[in-house]
Amino acid sequence: MTKIIIYSYSKCSTCRKALKWLNQKGLEYQLIEIIKNPPLTKYLKLALKQYSSEKRKVFNTRGQSFKSINSEIFNASIEEISEILHNDGKLIKRPFLIYKEKKILLGFNETEYENYII
Numbered sequence: 001m002t003k004i005i006i007y008s009y010s011k012c013s014t015c016r017k018a019l020k021w022l023n024q025k026g027l028e029y030q031l032i033e034i035i036k037n038p039p040l041t042k043y044l045k046l047a048l049k050q051y052s053s054e055k056r057k058v059f060n061t062r063g064q065s066f067k068s069i070n071s072e073i074f075n076a077s078i079e080e081i082s083e084i085l086h087n088d089g090k091l092i093k094r095p096f097l098i099y100k101e102k103k104i105l106l107g108f109n110e111t112e113y114e115n116y117i118i
Contacts, residue, residue, distance in 0.1 A: 004029035004117065007039050007089075007096040015095045018108040025118065038089035039096055044082035047096070047104040055081065057106055058093055065090040 004022070006029050008015040022029055032039075039047075044058070051057045055074050058081075059066055065088050073081060085091050097105040103116055 003100050005032065005098040006030070007032045007034035007037075007092070007094060007098075009034050009089075009094050012094055014108045018095045018097065018113070021108070021110060021113060027117065034092060034094050034096060035089040038086050038092060039098070041079075041082045041086050043096075043098055043104065044085045044092070045078050046098075046102075047106065048078045048081055050104055051106070058085065059091055060093050063090050 004027060006018065006022070008019060008031060010016075010033070019031070038044075047058045048055055069084075069091070073084065076084075093106040095106075095108060097113075099105065099116055105112055105116060
């Protein structure tokens with residue numbers, strides 16, 4: 001089983017940077033298109049638990065999808081939020097990287113990638 005699963009969007013420059021970094025390090029990963037196949041709700045729940053004090057970080061706050069939702073969403077349960085995210089991949093912060101099915105990394109921060117993956 002692949003240790004790294006990365007949900008990405010081909011038009012996203014941050015996603016391209018993350019993939020370039022993974023390739024330069026010679027790391028194997030499973031690449032999934034986040035818009036067509038959003039992360040499973042179990043991974044979204046894991047991300048929401050990891051970022052429980054800052055649930056906003058799990059969202060792509062710059063996208064149109066986010067601008068069209070009510071900010072009250074942050075008061076919803078993890079189950080409700082994970083369903084909403086799963087139903088619209090554009091709402092999810094990307095890249096969305098899952099490491100060893102235990103750790104979620106959102107966006108691309110080279111130091112964070114270095115600390116958790118290598």
